[in-house]
Amino acid sequence: MNIAFDNDKYIKLQSEKIEERISHFDKLYMEFGGKLFDDSHASRVLPGFLPDSKLRMLYNLKDLCEIIITINANDIENNKIRGDNETSYDAETIRLKEAFEDYGFLVNGIIITQFDNQPKAVKYQKYLDNLGIASYLTYDIKGYPNNIDHIISKDGFGKNERVKTTRPLVVITGPGPGSGKMATCLSQMYLDHEAGINAGYAKFETFPIWNLALKHPVNMAYEAATANLDDVNMIDPYHLDAYGELAVNYNRDVEAFPILKKMFEKIMGTCPYKSPTDMGVNMVGFCIEDEEEAKRASKEEIIRRYYNTLVDFRYAKESYHAVEKIEMLMSQLEISPEDRDVAVKAREKAKMTGREAFAIRLESGEIITGKKSDLLSAPSAAILNALKKLGKLDDELLLISPHIIEPVSNLKTKSLGGKETSLSANEMLIALSISGTTNPLSHMAIEQIGKLKGLDAHSTVLLEDSQRSMLRKLGINFTQDAYLGNDDYEY
Numbered sequence: 001m002n003i004a005f006d007n008d009k010y011i012k013l014q015s016e017k018i019e020e021r022i023s024h025f026d027k028l029y030m031e032f033g034g035k036l037f038d039d040s041h042a043s044r045v046l047p048g049f050l051p052d053s054k055l056r057m058l059y060n061l062k063d064l065c066e067i068i069i070t071i072n073a074n075d076i077e078n079n080k081i082r083g084d085n086e087t088s089y090d091a092e093t094i095r096l097k098e099a100f101e102d103y104g105f106l107v108n109g110i111i112i113t114q115f116d117n118q119p120k121a122v123k124y125q126k127y128l129d130n131l132g133i134a135s136y137l138t139y140d141i142k143g144y145p146n147n148i149d150h151i152i153s154k155d156g157f158g159k160n161e162r163v164k165t166t167r168p169l170v171v172i173t174g175p176g177p178g179s180g181k182m183a184t185c186l187s188q189m190y191l192d193h194e195a196g197i198n199a200g201y202a203k204f205e206t207f208p209i210w211n212l213a214l215k216h217p218v219n220m221a222y223e224a225a226t227a228n229l230d231d232v233n234m235i236d237p238y239h240l241d242a243y244g245e246l247a248v249n250y251n252r253d254v255e256a257f258p259i260l261k262k263m264f265e266k267i268m269g270t271c272p273y274k275s276p277t278d279m280g281v282n283m284v285g286f287c288i289e290d291e292e293e294a295k296r297a298s299k300e301e302i303i304r305r306y307y308n309t310l311v312d313f314r315y316a317k318e319s320y321h322a323v324e325k326i327e328m329l330m331s332q333l334e335i336s337p338e339d340r341d342v343a344v345k346a347r348e349k350a351k352m353t354g355r356e357a358f359a360i361r362l363e364s365g366e367i368i369t370g371k372k373s374d375l376l377s378a379p380s381a382a383i384l385n386a387l388k389k390l391g392k393l394d395d396e397l398l399l400i401s402p403h404i405i406e407p408v409s410n411l412k413t414k415s416l417g418g419k420e421t422s423l424s425a426n427e428m429l430i431a432l433s434i435s436g437t438t439n440p441l442s443h444m445a446i447e448q449i450g451k452l453k454g455l456d457a458h459s460t461v462l463l464e465d466s467q468r469s470m471l472r473k474l475g476i477n478f479t480q481d482a483y484l485g486n487d488d489y490e491y
Helices: 007-022 040-045 053-059 073-077 089-102 119-130 181-194 217-225 237-243 251-268 291-314 320-333 341-353 378-390 402-415 425-436 440-446 465-474
Strands: 027-032 065-072 106-115 135-139 169-173 199-204 233-235 248-250 357-361 367-371 456-459 477-480
Touching (some): 007 027, 007 053, 007 199, 040 217, 065 073, 073 106, 169 181, 181 199, 181 251, 199 251, 217 233, 237 251, 248 251, 291 320, 291 456, 291 477, 341 367, 341 456, 357 378, 367 378, 378 425, 378 440, 378 465, 402 425, 425 440
Parallel strands (some): 065 106, 065 169, 106 135, 456 477
Antiparallel strands (some): 357 367, 357 456
């Protein structure tokens, strides 16, 4: 993999920027967008950016900061699911808390936002209480965000429960978009100012990158990632007016800025920022070392997003509008779905064999394929073939004895009533591990598993939940054709 991003430089510059912003206030509430632990999007579009880079950066400020996690009561009520790992927001919130604490961070508590006595939200608060986790409520404020006089009053933010904080930096994060992070920052600022504390606000978002061009592929990849939200990158008009400089922001922040400015003025007496870009502290754009590699990686990511959105459309999770938006982005960059070489190779394999197929692109660029058989699923076969190649093992070698595969297949069908005899990816890896206890060559294959992380792959059919989950655990960037295994189709 060619490196496009200097991760060490980023951690240094970003930490310094946040410390500088803290110095302007007694307390800084920082809205932390994006994923802290596993920002795989950033690592894909900026090769060299580690998925936990933001967490490592924040670790430098560990003694200065505490963390508040927000979750929207309506997301609890609707059982909202995180798209990348298929975890519910309520479970993800607790996972986030535990993960932060494992790293030694102080987590002050969980805020349930837009609370209006939703039955599941009420139960969730009781559950948090049973776990010994401090929880707070902020309420759905009538007229938010336009009725500023009402919002910035004792009947608006004044009704919310104030979280007493002790450190100069308070990071506000959540399980996903719409968790109420910004409203929480503003509410805490208001309540702190009422208590005589000079509290300020900053926004941390990785994308869009404000000091890259509007139509830079990295920024366009962000639009593809948020196609379902209708986010649009745009030139920040307030920044242009104030400084005569072009800066990229996205529509929601630009649209909200006049209202935010008035809120800051009402809470603080003055607004410290002249533009939505001013509110941010993002230093990612200063750490790109190979722009051409970043462009290449971003184009690949846009194509991945296209395939993923087609799948979501097939499952009725997204409208076709999101697909059309990514098609427009691909057209602007003159790229197409056929530019994904692993997809092309997987389809060629399927057409040649008449069976479901899976393809993996190795670090060397070589593409390894596998087809579905009575013994192995297509991903299982491809992964096994890839492990052989990575371990420099003969392709004809039998790494898993039929004496191991057959009992597992029989258990699935005869004992558990399943119809599928083929071993899924996780079942195959378990069988390979068992073989590795007696077969040194199988053990050599197992030792290659770590090399699958970050590789691209494609399936010619929609995969079952268990296989998708295992591929994510392996760190494989897979896409799928939006076909079910029993669909009548030709490759």
